[in-house]
Amino acid sequence: MQEIFNRYINHLEVERNASAYTVRNYKADLLDFFRFLREKKVATLDEVDRKVLRDYLAHLVRRGIVKASVARKLSAIRSFYRYLVREKIIEANPIKTISSPKLDKRLPSFLTLGEVKRLLEAPDLSTPQGLRDRALLELLYASGLRVSELTSLELGQINLDSNEIRVWGKGSKERIVLMGEPAAEAIKVYLAQGRPELIGKKKSNALFLNRYGQRLPERSVQK
Template identity: 60%
Template sequence: MQEVFSQYIAYLEAERNVSAYTVRNYTRDLLEFFAFVSEQGIETLKNVNKQTLRAYLAQLMEQKYAKSSIARKLSAIRSFYRYLMREDLISASPAATTVSPRLDKRLPEFLTQDEAKRLVESPDVSQPQGQRDRALLEMLYASGMRVSELVNMNVEQVNLSTNEMRVWGKGAKERVVLIGEPAAEALNNYIKEGRRELLGGKRNNALFVNRYGNRILVRRVQKILNKYSRSINKSVHPHILRHTFATHLLDGG
């Protein structure tokens, strides 16, 4: 087993070009599986069958492994047996028809109203970038927009007299998004002051710009969220703000 296993790991690294993290996980998962197989008195991989694999999965469940961990271990075993078939070392895989455990659905994460308030009020609005960040966070929280929609917005899509924004979403479909007064005020301050300073005389229709006057990118928004999420001691991703928007909207009736 050891020789074939070493060849498989070399195959993953050289031909599949998988990450070191995946190689490390697969190595650990497969060595644990091999240990179980040996305990069953099975000496060759050809003698491993569906019943062997099911017994192993049952043991993992008895040991209270998370379903996600079991699914990952099974994925490693499937990959290994696909390699054995590819090399004509076996004619059939015992893992081919074995179904992964159904993962429990996790409830969407969201922020409390206090956490959301502290998050959006974190930026230093005495600085241009702080005004931009405050407006950006307020918009994400108040509108439920996707980050991709937000970064693609142009300034002419905003009507602050009615607190409305024209947004193009998936499939180039246009919709009108309403925002509340806090978001409108933050956006107004940013457009009148911070945005002008960030543009530095540059002509650009983008609503949100970086310090070079160019349209802000999605990955930059994530960095902004990472920066200010420290104020609430939580890791905040864009989808969490979308869930927060929906949750607070429902709570507010």
């Protein structure tokens, strides 16, 4: 089972070019499922049937796992079993008839203009980290990029003459994103004054750097 799992993760990383965030979540969700199988003495993947899967769903509910997380775990298992069938490791897909839980509809949350203004003005512009954060927030607000796309930006993807950014999203699809003058100006200041302080004598093509001169990780932005 471990060998098949490793092959599947490699498939996600290499063939599907999934983001590090997606791979990390799929790993965690599948390992959680495998732990359940071991507890239930299910030794092989082709022993998993509809009853085992429904027992797993009940197990998640008893643990107090919210519907959104249950749906995500099922999505990971569903993708894994599609891979198993396609690679002819198993013949039938037991999760094919299992439905994901209906998610509660929530109204989208958004920031008011005042909150956006306070957020953009929060960074301390007397520090290189503050200059970086101002540029990052301005770009995030102006472009609507995903955090993963933002932190993966390279210097060569930014064109400050035309205020354009070349972005590779899911599946390595390229698109051009425009940014306004405030974002472009904040990036220029960061590149001139903040980034040189952060990178020091190190070398990196990453646009946004942490205090060690390395690419800024997603989790730092999400905080």
